[in-house]
Amino acid sequence: MKLNFHKNHKLLFGVVFWGFIFLSLLIAVFPALWVQQQNEPLPASEPMTELQQKGLNVFISEGCVYCHTQQVRPIEMDENWGRPSAPGDYARIGRQDLWRQTPAVLGSERTGPDLSSVGQRQPSAVWHYMHLYNPRSVVEESIMPSYPWLFSIEENPSEDATVISMPGRYGPEEGQVVATERAEALVAYLQSLDQVPMDAEPSAAQQAKADSVAAQAARKKIDGATIYANNCASCHQQNGQGVQGAFPPLAGDPVVTDEDPTDHIRIVLYGMQGVPIEGTEYQGIMQPFGEMLSDEEVAAVINHERTSWGNNAPTITAEDVAEVRNDEDLNQIQADE
Numbered sequence: 001m002k003l004n005f006h007k008n009h010k011l012l013f014g015v016v017f018w019g020f021i022f023l024s025l026l027i028a029v030f031p032a033l034w035v036q037q038q039n040e041p042l043p044a045s046e047p048m049t050e051l052q053q054k055g056l057n058v059f060i061s062e063g064c065v066y067c068h069t070q071q072v073r074p075i076e077m078d079e080n081w082g083r084p085s086a087p088g089d090y091a092r093i094g095r096q097d098l099w100r101q102t103p104a105v106l107g108s109e110r111t112g113p114d115l116s117s118v119g120q121r122q123p124s125a126v127w128h129y130m131h132l133y134n135p136r137s138v139v140e141e142s143i144m145p146s147y148p149w150l151f152s153i154e155e156n157p158s159e160d161a162t163v164i165s166m167p168g169r170y171g172p173e174e175g176q177v178v179a180t181e182r183a184e185a186l187v188a189y190l191q192s193l194d195q196v197p198m199d200a201e202p203s204a205a206q207q208a209k210a211d212s213v214a215a216q217a218a219r220k221k222i223d224g225a226t227i228y229a230n231n232c233a234s235c236h237q238q239n240g241q242g243v244q245g246a247f248p249p250l251a252g253d254p255v256v257t258d259e260d261p262t263d264h265i266r267i268v269l270y271g272m273q274g275v276p277i278e279g280t281e282y283q284g285i286m287q288p289f290g291e292m293l294s295d296e297e298v299a300a301v302i303n304h305e306r307t308s309w310g311n312n313a314p315t316i317t318a319e320d321v322a323e324v325r326n327d328e329d330l331n332q333i334q335a336d337e
């Protein structure tokens, strides 16, 4: 049979028709199915609550994404924020309303840090409120804008209002700072960002890379000042002075300067909340670091605190930390403290 497209109309239309079907499958249908498959929510993730969903809307409408894109590329600089994001991280994000389908959390700018695991790094709601009201109140040199319109100033806040006591010069002249519903939703959303683990087996190449990163980390000198700057300074501040009413000072603190380091170790391993210190009750919480830091790192950061800002207490070793870690009676903060 000769392929005569001029005379054989069945051949002509047949080729056009099947060609169309073939190309549609190849460049539209199969890729769409593939994307859908890759977009399953991660097994360990939970659906967003209504409040968190509202918070996401605030995040978008306030333009947080202009500095905090959630699209994180696998570049070395970002390694201390955790793994790069995967499509599954966004699978739970539904449409916002009739007109806006996929939320604009994938910008290109990262003027501020990646927030995809900020719920783990910074679980304290009080810290977030203070930071949103005025970032300088907790991060002195921050260039992030303030969002005072997420708060109201009230003379007599009601009992169930979320009152944020801002330290001295950061507070309003009169009245108290009260978080609005939008602020509460936004903070609930920020706290929910905790980068659930991916279940997939790492490929050989990823494993090799992870091993080399771990080996690099092991070779790196463990340095208390750096660990303090990365994990503690956001609340206790670089100068160890804390933030009035929210986070206690560690300079001259009775636990930090105590000869017996047991409480100091215990608090760093297991966290602390709602325990008055020298008559002051602090609004903030201190999260546990036992899972995040090794015995050597805990010892290093504790020694940094014990020997900085005029503190001059005996230092400790990783063995002291291991001892507290392994003592069942000490593995929680006693209520009567």
Ligand code: HEC
Binding pocket: 059, 062, 063, 064, 065, 066, 067, 068, 111, 112, 113, 115, 118, 121, 122, 128, 135, 139, 142, 143, 144, 145, 147, 186, 190, 234
């Ligand atoms: C102009 C850029 C910019 C915008 C807009 C911005 N941020 Fe930031 N953000 C930063 C910078 C810079 C930092 C680091 C300094 C700091 O912690 O304040 C930061 C830090 C943060 C942190 C602390 C991260 C950490 O790991 O400690 C949070 C949480 C945060 N921003 C939330 C928000 C939210 C929510 C919004 C929107 C309401 C927002 N940011 C808008 C620049 C920005």
Ligand code: HEC
Binding pocket: 122, 123, 124, 127, 228, 231, 232, 233, 234, 235, 236, 246, 247, 248, 253, 254, 255, 256, 264, 267, 268, 272, 273, 274, 275, 276, 277, 281, 282, 283, 284, 285, 286, 287, 289, 301, 302, 305
């Ligand atoms: C999210 C904010 C936050 C971070 C981060 C944080 N802390 Fe705290 N820390 C607090 C608060 C709030 C308290 C007081 C809790 C209370 O009074 O119940 C506290 C208490 C302490 C105390 C006990 C002081 C006393 O007299 O009882 C020590 C010691 C301490 N922190 C060390 C650290 C170290 C070391 C790190 C870093 C590895 C760290 N903190 C990170 C908020 C924080």
